[in-house]
Amino acid sequence: MVVETGYLAQARTFISxxxxxxxxxxxxxxxxxxxxxxGNETAPAAVITDALSVLGLPxxxxxxxxxxxxxxxxxxxxxxxxxxxxxxxxxxxKPVGEAADLWNTDPFxxxxxxxxxxxxxxxxxxxACAAIVYAGAAFASIAEHLRxxxxxxxxxxxxxxxxxxxxxxxxxxxxxxxxxxxxxxSGVTRDWEAIxxxxxxxxxxxVIVRGTQMHSSVxxxxxxxxxxxxxxxxxxxxxxxxxxxxxxxxLAPQGPTINLGVHAEGGYGYGVIAGDAEFWSDIxxxxxxxxxxxxxDVRDALRRLEPELHGATYDFAFHDTxxxxxxxxxxxxxxxxxxxxxxxxxxxxLETPLLAFPGASDAWPFQGMGGIPTIAGFGPGLLPLAHxxxxxxxxxxxKQAAHVYLETAVAxxxx
Numbered sequence: 001m002v003v004e005t006g007y008l009a010q011a012r013t014f015i016s017x018x019x020x021x022x023x024x025x026x027x028x029x030x031x032x033x034x035x036x037x038x039g040n041e042t043a044p045a046a047v048i049t050d051a052l053s054v055l056g057l058p059x060x061x062x063x064x065x066x067x068x069x070x071x072x073x074x075x076x077x078x079x080x081x082x083x084x085x086x087x088x089x090x091x092x093x094k095p096v097g098e099a100a101d102l103w104n105t106d107p108f109x110x111x112x113x114x115x116x117x118x119x120x121x122x123x124x125x126x127x128a129c130a131a132i133v134y135a136g137a138a139f140a141s142i143a144e145h146l147r148x149x150x151x152x153x154x155x156x157x158x159x160x161x162x163x164x165x166x167x168x169x170x171x172x173x174x175x176x177x178x179x180x181x182x183x184x185x186s187g188v189t190r191d192w193e194a195i196x197x198x199x200x201x202x203x204x205x206x207v208i209v210r211g212t213q214m215h216s217s218v219x220x221x222x223x224x225x226x227x228x229x230x231x232x233x234x235x236x237x238x239x240x241x242x243x244x245x246x247x248x249x250x251l252a253p254q255g256p257t258i259n260l261g262v263h264a265e266g267g268y269g270y271g272v273i274a275g276d277a278e279f280w281s282d283i284x285x286x287x288x289x290x291x292x293x294x295x296x297d298v299r300d301a302l303r304r305l306e307p308e309l310h311g312a313t314y315d316f317a318f319h320d321t322x323x324x325x326x327x328x329x330x331x332x333x334x335x336x337x338x339x340x341x342x343x344x345x346x347x348x349x350l351e352t353p354l355l356a357f358p359g360a361s362d363a364w365p366f367q368g369m370g371g372i373p374t375i376a377g378f379g380p381g382l383l384p385l386a387h388x389x390x391x392x393x394x395x396x397x398x399k400q401a402a403h404v405y406l407e408t409a410v411a412x413x414x415x
Contacts, residue, residue, distance in 0.1 A: 007145045008410060011138040015406055019399040022130050025051055026398060027110030029126035030119035036092035040068045041156040044091040048072055048154055055137040063174045069164035072154040076140045082147025085412050086180040087405055089129035090158035093121040094387045102389035116392040123381030127393040128183030128401060129154060135405035146413040151177060158362050161321055166362040170370035179336045180366050180374040185381030191397040192348055195340050196357035196377030198251045198329040201285035203294060204322035206278050209234060211312045213275025224273050228266045230312035231277040235261055237308055241301040247288040252356035257284040284359060291324040325360050328367040330375055336412055340378055343407035347400055358383060
């Protein structure tokens with residue numbers, strides 16, 4: 001027991017001595033743009049590779065479908081066979097896009113104000129990637145005392161479907177792991193709010209409305225119906241009428257999240273009655289839901305709304321690439337859950353509950369396709385800050401993250 005305390009104290013001291021380096025690495029990653037779309041992770045991948053080299057960690061294996069979409073895999077072996085843990089972060093971010101003018105700081109420059117580190121990707125999830133690097137270095141410094149292995153995984157393309165990232169790694173059989181922990185922000189209202197053992201799925205669909213395209217100057221004398229006006233009535237009515245069929249889940253008591261108007265378009269401009277219009281919807285699904293039942297629920301609601309169309313017609317279609325991603329879940333009795341709860345008690349002094357991750361994540365390709373149990377969210381930051389202007393991560397939570405990942409890996413690899 002004295003020896004165990006000694007080597008663990010050594011690793012903890014390493015993390016404490018490098019807390020400011022975690023912040024500095026986060027800043028370098030923020031300054032390495034990787035907006036997706038268009039999608040190019042070479043800049044942050046180079047930053048990670050350089051950091052690994054400075055820390056004396058193994059050179060990453062690069063697995064990529066395209067040269068500009070690299071995935072990095074770094075495996076740290078111990079002295080004995082045992083459990084194989086992966087810590088994973090994605091290197092891409094959502095684009096700044098039209099929100100650029102809403103930023104109070106340069107989105108590509110890490111800026112600290114109080115306990116907040118602002119920058120694109122600070123929460124989602126370059127901060128977690130930096131913490132994973134230093135947790136890996138601390139783990140490597142005491143690997144001779146542990147069992148199994150720790151693999152650091154840095155993926156491409158998480159923000160646009162994972163085709164070139166986690167999905168590609170699974171299809172290439174690039175990972176030999178017992179479990180993966182994603183460093184996605186696990187807070188909604190406060191940092192470290194929950195261990196997100198369930199990753200809700202997602203489906204995207206369109207409702208297309210067709211009206212009477214004609215010259216707008218004669219709409220008062222000839223029968224016509226605007227597809228845009230009919231679409232508006234249908235969208236508002238669907239919010240009232242749509243009742244989804246789903247099995248209740250204790251980790252997601254609020255049920256599926258329904259967003260009916262994530263995008264809308266239609267019409268041609270002045271002088272023309274709109275002949276077509278459409279709106280897009282996304283629904284965050286629970287285990288046990290199926291695309292067939294969801295489509296039936298939507299079509300039943302649309303049929304009830306037909307009198308409000310005033311002669312317009314409609315159709316339903318799933319999105320081409322977001323048709324259906326199943327929800328995934330890790331058994332609460334899995335040893336990784338105990339290891340994470342131990343880490344939260346040790347580092348944060350918290351008893352951390354198990355809840356659902358609100359969105360979809362790389363858990364789907366890793367677990368749903370690859371069969372590797374995957375924790376959907378266990379990282380610093382607040383999820384509502386992602387995908388919007390003035391994204392930030394708590395400096396305190398970022399420093400804690402390196403400690404939390406170390407304690408998790410050590411607890412899991414000690415059995």
